[in-house]
Amino acid sequence: MERSPLALPFPALAPIAGVRIGTASVAYKQWTRDCVTLVALAPGTVVAGVTTRSKCPSPEVELCRAKLPGGFARGLIVNAGNSNAFTGMNGRQAAQAQAARVAHVLGCSPDEVFSASTGVIGVPLPVDLALSGVTQAHAGLGQADWLAATNAIGTTDTFPKAATASAMIGSTRVTLVGIVKGSGMIAPDMATMLGFIFTDAAVTAVLWQQMLSAAVGGTFNSITVDSDTSTSDTVLAFATGAAGHAPLTSMDDPGADALAAALADVCRQLAILVVRDGEGASKLIEVNVAGAVDDGSAKRVALSIANSPLVKTAIAGGDANWGRVVMAVGKAGEPAERDLLSIRFGDTLVAQNGMVVPGYDESPVAAHLAGDEIRITADLGLGAGRARVWTCDLTHGYISINADYRS
Amino acid sequence: MERSPLALPFPALAPIAGVRIGTASVAYKQWTRDCVTLVALAPGTVVAGVTTRSKCPSPEVELCRAKLPGGFARGLIVNAGNSNAFTGMNGRQAAQAQAARVAHVLGCSPDEVFSASTGVIGVPLPVDLALSGVTQAHAGLGQADWLAATNAIGTTDTFPKAATASAMIGSTRVTLVGIVKGSGMIAPDMATMLGFIFTDAAVTAVLWQQMLSAAVGGTFNSITVDSDTSTSDTVLAFATGAAGHAPLTSMDDPGADALAAALADVCRQLAILVVRDGEGASKLIEVNVAGAVDDGSAKRVALSIANSPLVKTAIAGGDANWGRVVMAVGKAGEPAERDLLSIRFGDTLVAQNGMVVPGYDESPVAAHLAGDEIRITADLGLGAGRARVWTCDLTHGYISINADYRS
Numbered sequence: 001m002e003r004s005p006l007a008l009p010f011p012a013l014a015p016i017a018g019v020r021i022g023t024a025s026v027a028y029k030q031w032t033r034d035c036v037t038l039v040a041l042a043p044g045t046v047v048a049g050v051t052t053r054s055k056c057p058s059p060e061v062e063l064c065r066a067k068l069p070g071g072f073a074r075g076l077i078v079n080a081g082n083s084n085a086f087t088g089m090n091g092r093q094a095a096q097a098q099a100a101r102v103a104h105v106l107g108c109s110p111d112e113v114f115s116a117s118t119g120v121i122g123v124p125l126p127v128d129l130a131l132s133g134v135t136q137a138h139a140g141l142g143q144a145d146w147l148a149a150t151n152a153i154g155t156t157d158t159f160p161k162a163a164t165a166s167a168m169i170g171s172t173r174v175t176l177v178g179i180v181k182g183s184g185m186i187a188p189d190m191a192t193m194l195g196f197i198f199t200d201a202a203v204t205a206v207l208w209q210q211m212l213s214a215a216v217g218g219t220f221n222s223i224t225v226d227s228d229t230s231t232s233d234t235v236l237a238f239a240t241g242a243a244g245h246a247p248l249t250s251m252d253d254p255g256a257d258a259l260a261a262a263l264a265d266v267c268r269q270l271a272i273l274v275v276r277d278g279e280g281a282s283k284l285i286e287v288n289v290a291g292a293v294d295d296g297s298a299k300r301v302a303l304s305i306a307n308s309p310l311v312k313t314a315i316a317g318g319d320a321n322w323g324r325v326v327m328a329v330g331k332a333g334e335p336a337e338r339d340l341l342s343i344r345f346g347d348t349l350v351a352q353n354g355m356v357v358p359g360y361d362e363s364p365v366a367a368h369l370a371g372d373e374i375r376i377t378a379d380l381g382l383g384a385g386r387a388r389v390w391t392c393d394l395t396h397g398y399i400s401i402n403a404d405y406r407s
Numbered sequence: 408m409e410r411s412p413l414a415l416p417f418p419a420l421a422p423i424a425g426v427r428i429g430t431a432s433v434a435y436k437q438w439t440r441d442c443v444t445l446v447a448l449a450p451g452t453v454v455a456g457v458t459t460r461s462k463c464p465s466p467e468v469e470l471c472r473a474k475l476p477g478g479f480a481r482g483l484i485v486n487a488g489n490s491n492a493f494t495g496m497n498g499r500q501a502a503q504a505q506a507a508r509v510a511h512v513l514g515c516s517p518d519e520v521f522s523a524s525t526g527v528i529g530v531p532l533p534v535d536l537a538l539s540g541v542t543q544a545h546a547g548l549g550q551a552d553w554l555a556a557t558n559a560i561g562t563t564d565t566f567p568k569a570a571t572a573s574a575m576i577g578s579t580r581v582t583l584v585g586i587v588k589g590s591g592m593i594a595p596d597m598a599t600m601l602g603f604i605f606t607d608a609a610v611t612a613v614l615w616q617q618m619l620s621a622a623v624g625g626t627f628n629s630i631t632v633d634s635d636t637s638t639s640d641t642v643l644a645f646a647t648g649a650a651g652h653a654p655l656t657s658m659d660d661p662g663a664d665a666l667a668a669a670l671a672d673v674c675r676q677l678a679i680l681v682v683r684d685g686e687g688a689s690k691l692i693e694v695n696v697a698g699a700v701d702d703g704s705a706k707r708v709a710l711s712i713a714n715s716p717l718v719k720t721a722i723a724g725g726d727a728n729w730g731r732v733v734m735a736v737g738k739a740g741e742p743a744e745r746d747l748l749s750i751r752f753g754d755t756l757v758a759q760n761g762m763v764v765p766g767y768d769e770s771p772v773a774a775h776l777a778g779d780e781i782r783i784t785a786d787l788g789l790g791a792g793r794a795r796v797w798t799c800d801l802t803h804g805y806i807s808i809n810a811d812y813r814s
Contacts, residue, residue, distance in 0.1 A: 056737030056745040086733045086745065088762030121730025122763050226716040231737055309633045309716075309801075310809055317810030323528025326493045330463030330638050338463040338493065355495025356529050394716075395810070399803050402717055403724030 018042030018240025028081030036133030071205025169255030280397025292385030340381030425449030425647025435488030443540030478612025570676030576662030687804025699792030747788030
């Protein structure tokens with residue numbers, strides 16, 4: 001797979017105290033790359049998570065949902081190349097057996113082991129490979145860095161995606177590192193296939209979950225590549241507490257705002273990276289909707305624009321076809337008034353008062369569309385509701401990748 | 408544009424008494440083909456209609472909505488190559504002026520003239536061309552046949568699409584003829600861009616509207632090409648009464664059932680033809696959902712499958728990727744239970760009880776997918792709700808057509 005033209009360089013990432021990583025190759029598919037990732041977390045690490053809203057989730061997602069209320073994590077195991085979704089009792093037993101093996105090697109309870117798998121749907125995770133992967137990855141614990149882990153959790157990703165941020169909690173600087181894999185079957189809700197965030201901050205599980213839940217709405221739940229939602233989507237955030245400051249217990253604690261903001265920043269960076277690696281993407285598209293009756297309505301209109309194949313193909317062709325944006329606003333089913341609607345491409349006002357602007361000059365729009373970061377803004381003129389979502393264009397590359405993925 | 412591989416031959420169509428057609432070429436675009444269609448209808452012709460639910464409809468759609476309650480029609484004017492949508496006051500005045508000219512040449516009230524336009528959004532209909540088209544088409548009234556009319560209403564259509572049916576009302580045989588144009592921006596609700604149906608049956612406007620409204624749910628509102636809904640979608644049905652039988656006034660009248668069934672049959676034929684001419688389509692896909700909690704839920708799940716880019720690209724690639732069907736069921740947001748779901752491709756059961764069927768043999772499925780008429784069936788196992796929708800696959804052809812349409 002060719003590297004996305006929208007790829008960004010892998011960032012410099014500091015280690016997070018309390019986090020050790022090992023990877024292993026067990027060939028879930030016909031490949032030799034590492035595809036099992038084991039993360040060992042210091043005792044006392046708290047966990048928060050958000051999973052797909054699919055009604056057909058994978059066993060790994062079900063296990064995460066069951067364990068998240070416990071609030072503590074000692075291990076994370078990730079399989080790439082097999083999603084283990086829709087595999088019946090065999091798949092569930094395989095996921096449980098692998099988590100049990102992780103608990104055994106790490107000396108913790110299976111309730112503190114979180115699992116995620118990504119890849120083709122419908123093939124049960126091979127138990128022998130899954131267990132062997134744990135053993136091998138455990139033997140190499142501490143030897144894999146963030147880049148190795150990011151590569152090992154990927155599937156059709158064309159570049160490794162990670163982000164970092166830091167926050168001051170009192171006089172202590174804490175660090176956050178997030179890694180994520182895409183890159184198809186991306187839509188709210190949960191738009192990342194798999195994302196994992198680690199910090200050395202000390203925070204209670206309840207507050208950490210509150211911060212993560214607040215962060216995903218405008219980030220992972222505001223991106224779409226193809227409107228398809230995975231059965232496996234999972235974001236897990238781990239806080240080891242190794243930074244040593246007094247644990248945050250409430251948003252009123254000094255530093256809590258800073259940690260929440262840093263977490264949201266990492267989520268936003270990761271979410272946009274997923275779009276930058278959207279299958280076949282050649283342009284990153286930011287869709288802003290203002291003037292809706294409320295924020296929820298604005299988001300539904302923004303997603304209607306961002307998911308429209310006709311809008312996405314127009315952008316792929318560099319075509320300032322704002323009529324398709326009108327169409328996408330009109331079909332959203334949300335309150336809208338044709339004659340109050342205005343549309344911008346980049347900074348250029350293209351249409352308002354129910355028609356193209358007088359003396360419309362397409363050249364600045366064409367120049368904007370020739371770039372690879374496109375902004376579309378629709379103001380509905382009705383109220384104060386706003387939303388921003390990110391997507392990518394729809395190209396021949398998407399068809400090529402997905403018309404022949406499984407074979 | 409290459410003719411769709413799913414094209415069907417143009418059917419033999421009888422004239423409808425009370426219907427005369429003229430076409431004209433006025434070059435709304437850089438083309439020499441006829442692109443204005445005038446239909447003159449006998450006095451007393453009743454009309455029923457259904458229009459797009461877009462919040463940004465074209466002026467023609469607004470005019471149709473305003474006139475439909477009157478129940479009578481003497482003229483229909485159709486412009487191809489310019490949708491006149493989102494063109495502000497100029498566009499509204501152009502549409503009204505053209506309708507007034509039609510009323511003048513036909514000697515009727517403007518309230519009895521129905522308008523439809525299709526093509527690029529955002530360019531006001533040029534009044535001089537629109538009026539000249541009426542004059543020219545009126546001069547040739549009675550000289551155009553169904554094929555000429557079907558060709559003249561088309562835009563990116565690759566083959567002319569029409570259907571016919573007949574019904575016995577007492578001892579009188581009545582005939583229905585429908586013509587339709589697609590072929591992108593096709594989604595409920597209204598999935599045909601423009602469709603016109605004519606019959607010599609005699610029926611009250613209220614009953615005729617009732618029959619049309621009942622017919623569209625399982626036909627025009629059950630197809631999707633790309634999930635995008637046009638600002639111009641319009642279906643109008645005209646009944647001239649020229650067959651001479653006593654007018655039908657209620658569904659209890661003898662023959663009313665037969666007329667309603669024939670109308671639904673024509674709508675279904677036309678709707679499937681639109682999908683057969685979906686942009687880039689290489690395969691016709693029928694999606695059946697059974698076992699949903701109710702019919703509405705079944706339809707939403709069916710559309711989730713039919714609109715999924717990943718399902719549509721898999722079919723394009725002949726890939727029996729039933730996991731993507733699981734995904735599309737799971738993302739629909741409707742009641743579903745992973746372990747009760749079963750999936751068939753063609754007649755072959757592929758997955759049930761939350762996993763692939765034991766001893767699954769892909770060869771009959773591969774054979775089915777090698778054809779150009781594909782059936783996908785998902786049984787949710789929850790209730791008696793059923794739905795059937797039609798779509799096409801998503802191919803490189805769709806991208807090629809839409810990434811460079813306006814230029």
